[in-house]
Amino acid sequence: MRESEKKIDHLTARLEAVVRAIERSGLEDLMVYRRDFKKTLWHTFWMGIVRGIGTAIGVTILGAVVLYILQKIAVAHLPVIGDALAEIMKIVESKM
Numbered sequence: 001m002r003e004s005e006k007k008i009d010h011l012t013a014r015l016e017a018v019v020r021a022i023e024r025s026g027l028e029d030l031m032v033y034r035r036d037f038k039k040t041l042w043h044t045f046w047m048g049i050v051r052g053i054g055t056a057i058g059v060t061i062l063g064a065v066v067l068y069i070l071q072k073i074a075v076a077h078l079p080v081i082g083d084a085l086a087e088i089m090k091i092v093e094s095k096m
Contacts, residue, residue, distance in 0.1 A: 067092065 022028070033040045067089075074085040 033043065070085050070089060073081060074089055
């Protein structure tokens with residue numbers, strides 16, 4: 001085999017490896033979204049809805065846990081902190 005044929009075989013093997021790596025990476029699926037604007041818009045819309053709902057649920061759970069902890073601290077009758085937390089709890093409960 002001549003030197004040029006060896007180089008071509010080597011380059012062909014490397015190119016095939018790159019193609020396999022691209023296929024495994026899912027880059028082809030990304031390109032479908034890049035070409036189809038409506039599909040990209042629809043996907044982005046639903047992802048925004050899901051993130052918004054997830055954020056709302058997370059904040060609600062976190063807020064409930066914080067309020068629960070604050071109530072327990074207020075009930076413990078800690079001298080200064082308990083009074084301040086009791087006031088905060090009254091304000092929060094009046095706004096609900």
